[in-house]
Amino acid sequence: MSRILENIEISSCEVMLMDRELFEKMTSFFDVRSAGYDEHMRANIEHFEEFYAAVADAIPPGDEPYRILDIGCGTGLELRWLWQRRPKAYIVGMDLSTPMLRLLKGKYRDHAHQLEVVQGSYTEHSLGAPSSWDAVVSVMTVHHLLHGPKTALYRRIWECLKPGGLYVEGDYIVSVENERKALAEFLAATQGIDGAEKGLYHLDIPFSAATQRNLLEMAGFCSVSVSWQRESAAVLVAKKGGLY
Numbered sequence: 001m002s003r004i005l006e007n008i009e010i011s012s013c014e015v016m017l018m019d020r021e022l023f024e025k026m027t028s029f030f031d032v033r034s035a036g037y038d039e040h041m042r043a044n045i046e047h048f049e050e051f052y053a054a055v056a057d058a059i060p061p062g063d064e065p066y067r068i069l070d071i072g073c074g075t076g077l078e079l080r081w082l083w084q085r086r087p088k089a090y091i092v093g094m095d096l097s098t099p100m101l102r103l104l105k106g107k108y109r110d111h112a113h114q115l116e117v118v119q120g121s122y123t124e125h126s127l128g129a130p131s132s133w134d135a136v137v138s139v140m141t142v143h144h145l146l147h148g149p150k151t152a153l154y155r156r157i158w159e160c161l162k163p164g165g166l167y168v169e170g171d172y173i174v175s176v177e178n179e180r181k182a183l184a185e186f187l188a189a190t191q192g193i194d195g196a197e198k199g200l201y202h203l204d205i206p207f208s209a210a211t212q213r214n215l216l217e218m219a220g221f222c223s224v225s226v227s228w229q230r231e232s233a234a235v236l237v238a239k240k241g242g243l244y
């Protein structure tokens with residue numbers, strides 16, 4: 001028995017390297033899971049319908065044209081609710097994953113004239129000229145970013161919103177204590193891995209509402225509120241001031 005153990009003994013350093021190889025790159029994580037993605041979300045997101053409805057409800061209702069950028073739109077689960085709320089909205093969805101975007105386009109053929117998709121990373125790709133959007137939305141996607149890259153993204157979102165525009169984020173949320181624990185674990189596990197902090201790997205690092213509020217305020221948003229929260233998910237609404 002001990003001989004077998006000796007033969008397979010590996011150092012803690014090697015264990016760390018093996019773990020790192022298990023980190024999946026964000027660029028391919030959703031490509032390979034796109035086919036079962038919607039069913040997976042329906043089964044695993046608590047209060048699924050209520051959560052996606054709450055994301056859309058954070059946007060004021062109306063029949064006028066409205067421009068929305070949805071970053072990390074995936075297969076577009078939230079689009080159904082966004083169009084219920086704003087039937088004339090023109091929505092641009094941005095995502096890394098071509099298979100996810102292909103499914104989105106197939107689902108919303110009836111809205112083709114109100115829809116555009118962009119394949120690219122929201123941490124690098126232009127989000128549009130200043131004052132391009134009435135609202136920017138992100139759902140279940142920016143919890144892969146650490147503080148610096150997240151604040152930089154929030155600042156770019158702030159810049160491309162119209163004065164008075166809204167940023168709506170539906171995502172996981174944790175208590176201050178769990179945030180501390182998760183952050184310590186994340187930092188220990190990703191030491192020396194380039195790009196982990198900016199979401200290059202599929203690693204979750206959800207923050208507390210207090211941290212989210214700080215980061216959004218640092219990025220320039222003038223009012224930040226939690227419009228909906230249940231257990232581990234919340235909808236945050238950040239408003240860009242009206243006079244620029």
Ligand SMILES: C[S@@+](CC[C@H](N)C(=O)[O-])C[C@H]1O[C@@H](n2cnc3c(N)ncnc32)[C@H](O)[C@@H]1O
Pocket residue numbers: 026030041071072073074075076077078094095096097100120121122123138139140141144199
């Ligand atoms: C959990 S899915 C959420 C999709 C959709 N918003 C929803 O709620 O069903 C996360 C999505 O974010 C995308 N994503 C992650 N990081 C990204 C990045 N840096 N730029 C663009 N898309 C990204 C993934 O490809 C994936 O489609």
